Amino acid sequence: RPLAIAAAAAVLGYVEETQKQRLPHLRSIALETSDDAIAMNAATRRHLELDSRVDGDVKATLLGVLDTTVSPMGGRLLRRWLHRPLRDRRVVGERHHAVQTLIDHRTDEDLREAFRSLGDMERILSRVALRSARPRDLSTLRDGLSLLPAVRDILAPLDSPRLAALHAELGEHDATARMLRAAIVTQPPLLARDGGVVAEGFDAELDELRQLSTNADQFLIDLEAREREATGIATLKVGYNRVHGYYIEISKGQSDRAPVHYTRRQTLTGAERYITEELKGFEDKVLSARERALAREKLLYDGVLDALNAVLEPLRRCALALSELDVLAGFAERAQALDWSRPALRDAPGIHIERGRHPVVEALRDAPFEPNDLVFDEATRMYVITGPNMGGKSTFMRQNALIVLLACIGSFVPATKAEIGPIDRILTRIGAGDDLARGQSTFMVEMSETAYILHHASEHSLVLMDEIGRGTSTYDGLALADAVARQLASANRSYTLFATHYFELTALAEPGSGIANLHLDAVEHGDALVFMHAVRPGPANRSFGLQVAALAGLPKAALQQARTRLAELEAQSRDTPHVPLSAPALDQPQQFGLFAPSSAALEALAGIDPDDLTPKQALEALYRLKSLG
Known part of the structure; x- marks a missing residue:
């Protein structure tokens, strides 16, 4: 055991070194031995067309027929099972019993329906561990954890050792689900850097900063109305862009009526843009609030990732249990739809x-x-x-x-x-x-x-x-x-x-x-x-070789010639006594001929007895055979 622990630590160290980062989601290494599984080499996997074909048609493979899993992680687990059938009859027998139980209680469809909104929790948790999870990953994880009470209710009355074990592996994650529901908006944006990820009411400071930014629109509307009235310029507008910030815009024709406390900020083809001390002060206040809100939101987002990493291992076990339940429910569906029986x-x-x-x-x-x-x-x-x-x-x-x-x-x-x-x-x-x-x-x-x-x-x-x-x-x-x-x-x-x-x-x-x-x-x-x-x-x-060739579309002339030659070969076979294959005969590089082997040289050779020839006669016979060839 100490040697195995040292080997596992060495492997993890090598992976971290080659990946140039820590891999906190890798907590252990599982040892798989050849005695655990039915061995299949690459040729066998290819010949049996488990999950791929030469023509690329995945539907015409065993995986294409068998895979009715609902979640991506269930599909990956099924593929792993296909490539590693087990020899442990107890483990496999428990799976058979679980499938039979789901069929008998008609609960496989309930499970599959519950899994319709189940995302790829397995990969999401890996990204959480690497702190690369995006907002929509967290909302998918939240929705997946929200399914657990319904899944536990489905499994609770079922009498199956494997289903009971999976029920226990699901665990209790209500607190984590509540935290995610409170922290993440219902439909978060794609990226966290633009803000809008953390839900309102989760943090008072963030809500205050957001309120300041929200009230900016009303302030600008009021400012625009006051300045129009003060200047008498009906076309005056208050606007904002990312380059120059907030501004007051007056058309070229009205620019000579701009008050003296207006400071020119930008000249356009048809308008002049100005800034005032009041508007500048508001701009500093609002932009500061937005920047502080984004910084606060990032801090809160990192806190959510920290909270998830604290319960990462139970969450991973939950994801694995959901994957297996997805596969077993798919087995039950296939057994009923295709009239398969329990082995x-x-x-x-x-x-x-x-x-x-x-x-x-x-x-x-x-x-x-x-x-x-x-x-x-x-x-x-x-x-x-x-x-x-x-x-x-x-x-x-x-x-x-x-x-x-x-x-x-x-x-x-x-x-x-x-x-x-x-x-x-x-x-x-x-x-x-x-x-x-x-x-x-x-x-x-x-x-x-x-x-x-x-x-x-x-x-x-x-x-x-x-x-x-x-x-x-x-x-x-x-x-x-x-x-x-x-x-x-x-x-x-x-x-x-x-x-x-x-x-x-x-x-x-x-x-x-x-x-x-x-x-x-x-x-x-x-x-x-x-x-x-x-x-x-x-x-x-x-x-029936010729008949199959005809089905393949071989030309009639070729088929007729083949029939003629077949009749000749069969006639020769009947006339030639059958000699059982012996070891010396099998060593000869012979092949059934398609054409008659007789020739003048061969007939002359057949009439020569080498033991009766003198050296001079043998040389003459060789030249004679050469001339016949």
């Missing part, structure tokens, strides 16, 4: 999801979403998923990862039933893309992410692998996919969803291997291809 976190290993749906796809599509089941247990640790492109393999894989993630942040989930055992990591290898900044090709990026998964996945990790090995030659890709699948199933023993177009990998599902096959099918209806989006046991029997 169960179990001590026993495994994942059991019934009729799960993808939260983002379901929310953005008008058509009904086809739900699917998933069961991981000791007998089945990996599913090899086959089926056509556009069939829903990636959607099925992502939806299960998102269901696990949602369950572990305290949200309800898009499934009829979800039982989640201990999960320590969510790791994904999905999609394709290069990294030009680091000089990495698409295949290199794929292998780097795969290597990270193989080094870090454990028996409690959820792993999604999509189309491993597609970026290289057929045999290389198949060999790599086979090796990765075997490693995950036998050594890592992770809960793995392994989507592939290599139908050879379906042979891995042998008894006792922990591997099973799943497929998503499609049905040809005339010239149309209908995707069923339903997950079924067993391997797929075809991939």
